[in-house]
Amino acid sequence: MNNEAKLTKYVKAAGCAAKLGPGDLTEAIGGLSCTHENVLVGMDTSDDASVYYLDEERALVQTVDIITPVVDDPYVYGQIAAANSLSDVFSMGGEVATAMNIVGFDGCHHPRSVLKEILAGGQSKVAECGGIIIGGHTIEAPEMTYGMSVTGFVHPQKIYRNNTPRIGDVLILTKPLGMGILTTAIKADMLEEKVVEKVASILSTLNHKASQIMRKYDVSACTDVTGFGLFGHASEMSFNRVTIAFEMHNIPILEEARALADMGIIPAGAYNNKSYLSSKVEVKIAHKDEIILYDAQTSGGLLIAVSQDDALKLLQHLKDEGLTYSAIIAEILPLGEKPLLYR
């Protein structure tokens, strides 16, 4: 990787670890209203993207996301930021049509050639899923940010919402956890190059394939795991209507992230998520890696609620297509004491 530009060294926090906490966000947007007959999915359910009805065959899926650098290589950062922005369309079960770049460029620390590489990286990922970049906007900024506003389409009868899991379903997660911790370590130059490459390849993997595969099975709900961590997004999925029971030893976590967590290399975002969510979580058997369940993920995997009958088939299909970290991690139970539990 080309780490010369040292992108991560000029920002305060890496990637989604820089996201505003869920409590702060709920308070800020709570007063906004978006009720309209054509809005199929709006802000009220904290879903991944908005969905707007066009006609019987099509609904518009729209989402926007920007992140600070998580790796030092500009091209790879562009790829990861794009994968992160595009993901919300895939988690709704949609296909990407167009995207527009949104850039805050730190021209004090980086030459223009860096910007060119970032955009090329982003373009490569949009092209990979069959979309096109049709414009964008760039401003000078004290800290580098990049992402996209993405527009896609979904069939209005085939929208995958985040809060509609059925009791008895199980949850599949398609990427390992620990990315907030690992990107914090990358920023501090604590990781070997080959680990950085492994992390970068996970982060830049599109959720496109996972989305296309899941649509072939009996799936009741889907979201992607990003800034609020596994438990934050699972809490939105529960919607206080069911209890999601996680099996700690089944949850895919990169070994390197466990070791770093033991060392105390945990971004503040994870603690913010935990303090916001811990009242919703019942701990059956405490585990030393608990904090990783709250770790903010950049470009995390899909979290898919699927019927038990289809779960093993879907899991195998995901693995056959190269999504080898995929695992069955939880079961949907009738609402118990708390909406989330782990054991």
Added chain:
Amino acid sequence: MKLDCSGLACPEPVLQTKKALEALPNDSVLEVVVSSIASKENVLRFAQNGGFDARAEDVAEGKSLITIVKGFACNVVENSDNEKFLDKTLFLKSDKVGEGELGAKLIVGFLKSTLELPKLPKRIICVNQAVLLTTAEESAPITEVLKALEAKGVEIYSCGVCLEFFGVTDKLKVGKIGNAFGTIEMLFGGEGTISL
């Protein structure tokens, strides 16, 4: 030695603490001041997992003072799962070992002796008639033994379908109800499975 890490974001406080601890001679005390919960938790985590004796106290203006002892403090190493448990699963298919009255006595005896082992099996999975063990009367000897195993951290699962089949789901006294995925994962995921 005192280290002021207030206002610094992760991972800076941990890295500075690490550097300072490495430079300090044995039998010395390092005091670290931090100004966020994340930094407090992280520095504590780093020190404790590194085998140092460390404690934190909240001081003025949202700051915390973490005191880390290098050297003489006795290291209380927490038993990790690996040290307390064998990576083995006990897979029970019947409420007896072998046939008849003797069989019923043997299973209680076997599990009771297991209790005395320095390292316990990580989990017990009960399927078919074995779910009658986890649903026995409160006063039955087997219930006491299983509860003691659970209290020591052994995970006990009873097959949900089997509980329903025998109509005893509401009589479960100990452990949790397991599902097929969990069971299969535990059987294949662990190092070894023992069946009686």
